[in-house]
Amino acid sequence: MAKVGLDGHDVGARVIARGLLEAGMEVIYTGIRRTPEQIVRVAIDEDVDVVGISILSGAHMALIPRVKNLMNEAGAQDIILVCGGVIPQEDIPELQASGVSQVFLSGTTVADIAKYVQFAVDTRNQKSDALK
Amino acid sequence: MLLLSAEAMGREMPFSLKLRNAMNSVWRRPLAKALSTIENRLPGWRQLLSHGYAGANDAVIIGITGPPGAGKSSLIDLIASEWSKQGHRVGIIAIDPASPFSGGAVLGDRVRMRRAEDDDRIFIRSMSARGHAGGLNAAAIDLCTILKNYGITRILLETVGVGQNEVEVAFVADCTLVVSVPGLGDSVQAAKAGLLEVGDIYVVTKSDLSGASGVARDLQTMLAMVFPGSPGINLGKVDASMIAGVASPIRALLARRFGNGEAAGGAWHPPVLNVSASANEGIPALCHRVDAFKTWLDESGIGLSRRKVRHEHQLRALLIDRFMETLLQPEGPLSGDGMAGWASRVAAGMIDPHSAVDNILGKGETS
Numbered sequence: 001m002a003k004v005g006l007d008g009h010d011v012g013a014r015v016i017a018r019g020l021l022e023a024g025m026e027v028i029y030t031g032i033r034r035t036p037e038q039i040v041r042v043a044i045d046e047d048v049d050v051v052g053i054s055i056l057s058g059a060h061m062a063l064i065p066r067v068k069n070l071m072n073e074a075g076a077q078d079i080i081l082v083c084g085g086v087i088p089q090e091d092i093p094e095l096q097a098s099g100v101s102q103v104f105l106s107g108t109t110v111a112d113i114a115k116y117v118q119f120a121v122d123t124r125n126q127k128s129d130a131l132k
Numbered sequence: 133m134l135l136l137s138a139e140a141m142g143r144e145m146p147f148s149l150k151l152r153n154a155m156n157s158v159w160r161r162p163l164a165k166a167l168s169t170i171e172n173r174l175p176g177w178r179q180l181l182s183h184g185y186a187g188a189n190d191a192v193i194i195g196i197t198g199p200p201g202a203g204k205s206s207l208i209d210l211i212a213s214e215w216s217k218q219g220h221r222v223g224i225i226a227i228d229p230a231s232p233f234s235g236g237a238v239l240g241d242r243v244r245m246r247r248a249e250d251d252d253r254i255f256i257r258s259m260s261a262r263g264h265a266g267g268l269n270a271a272a273i274d275l276c277t278i279l280k281n282y283g284i285t286r287i288l289l290e291t292v293g294v295g296q297n298e299v300e301v302a303f304v305a306d307c308t309l310v311v312s313v314p315g316l317g318d319s320v321q322a323a324k325a326g327l328l329e330v331g332d333i334y335v336v337t338k339s340d341l342s343g344a345s346g347v348a349r350d351l352q353t354m355l356a357m358v359f360p361g362s363p364g365i366n367l368g369k370v371d372a373s374m375i376a377g378v379a380s381p382i383r384a385l386l387a388r389r390f391g392n393g394e395a396a397g398g399a400w401h402p403p404v405l406n407v408s409a410s411a412n413e414g415i416p417a418l419c420h421r422v423d424a425f426k427t428w429l430d431e432s433g434i435g436l437s438r439r440k441v442r443h444e445h446q447l448r449a450l451l452i453d454r455f456m457e458t459l460l461q462p463e464g465p466l467s468g469d470g471m472a473g474w475a476s477r478v479a480a481g482m483i484d485p486h487s488a489v490d491n492i493l494g495k496g497e498t499s
Contacts, residue, residue, distance in 0.1 A: 030238045
């Protein structure tokens with residue numbers, strides 16, 4: 001669970017981290033105002049399955065694709081990227097084209113996010129098992 | 133922040149940074165994957181470990197324990213940065229508690245490790261305790277071994293915020309730092325058993341706050357009643373007048389862990405150090421003490437005997453796990469929900485728990 005850029009509003013990120021805990025997941029919280037480089041490094045060191053970015057600053061189009069590109073450069077194409085926050089609907093297709101697998105808008109329940117995360121990880125693992 | 137503004141404007145990342153990322157991924161990603169393999173017991177974990185134990189260097193493992201909010205993570209951040217400056221590659225394993233119900237966890241130690249996070253020589257891994265009591269993760273020793281395989285020469289192992297009896301880290305680490313903080317109760321707390329017997333070095337954090345020197349003094353007084361001599365290494369005939377109250381079997385046990393003045397290397401009397409993370413004070417002195425302690429461990433032979441004790445603990449824990457697995461396997465006496473069945477009989481008062489265990493082990497009911 002990451003906060004990127006100049007955005008100090010982290011109540012949502014912390015609530016979702018707690019909700020995913022209740023769903024039995026191990027959540028690493030990065031704290032606020034991290035750079036895309038820092039987030040990718042955390043994701044790699046911690047060997048995470050999913051990076052979730054909470055962003056309310058409006059800079060999502062600049063910062064989120066950057067995180068995905070850096071993950072690809074680091075050879076971590078397999079890490080699933082999701083994001084949520086104040087994101088206009090018309091930005092969603094472009095975010096998804098840049099490699100974001102899901103965008104959660106306000107009103108999404110934590111249970112739905114947990115369900116999606118589990119589903120996305122299971123699907124990815126089945127695919128990689130099938131390749132073996 | 134300069135970097136961030138460049139990102140925000142969508143500029144290309146400087147070439148030097150790209151190169152740095154590439155060099156980092158040479159060891160960081162394989163190490164991260166290896167740690168996951170061990171922690172999650174993924175295919176190949178046993179092989180990885182048997183190579184690991186064979187190839188491990190003699191990196192120093194420093195355990196850091198203390199109450200929640202004492203400043204363990206901030207302290208680790210500074211110690212790791214100091215060692216990185218000295219040229220060490222540093223590994224940090226930070227353990228936070230897991231939910232006893234869902235098994236989930238929120239791991240937030242690295243939020244306090246901002247210096248270490250941006251340092252290319254430092255690797256941080258957050259871990260959940262995963263239901264393991266004692267303040268560590270069951271795989272902690274194995275994980276430290278893997279870190280050593282990747283050229284890491286200093287390992288910092290942060291326990292969950294402990295109460296008064298979670299002292300397991302002392303049997304995993306080479307050097308245990310017990311962190312205290314001003315404002316957590318009076319000098320009676322320092323008189324209680326447990327944490328006062330496992331520390332090799334005591335650290336009082338937040339030394340910029342009032343009361344910190346009082347906490348350090350209370351600790352020193354209490355330590356002086358348990359350990360002979362004065363803080364640090366004591367050689368030759370050590371003044372034991374202060375520890376007259378300690379019975380000789382206890383003294384022998386302590387001597388096995390902390391040495392003997394008349395033997396080679398001498399006896400270690402745990403020192404108390406004041407540090408302040410916010411003012412960045414006392415950290416080089418602390419690192420120096422840890423190095424001195426490590427030298428003492430090697431020269432006195434106590435390091436070797438402690439390592440034996442460590443692996444005895446580890447073997448015992450592994451045997452308990454394996455034994456439980458045998459009981460729980462399909463043809464074992466606790467297969468299916470066998471355990472729940474016995475538990476409900478005990479709860480209903482039909483059998484006492486000790487006789488239930490006898491039955492499970494096939495010994496029949498004995499008195």
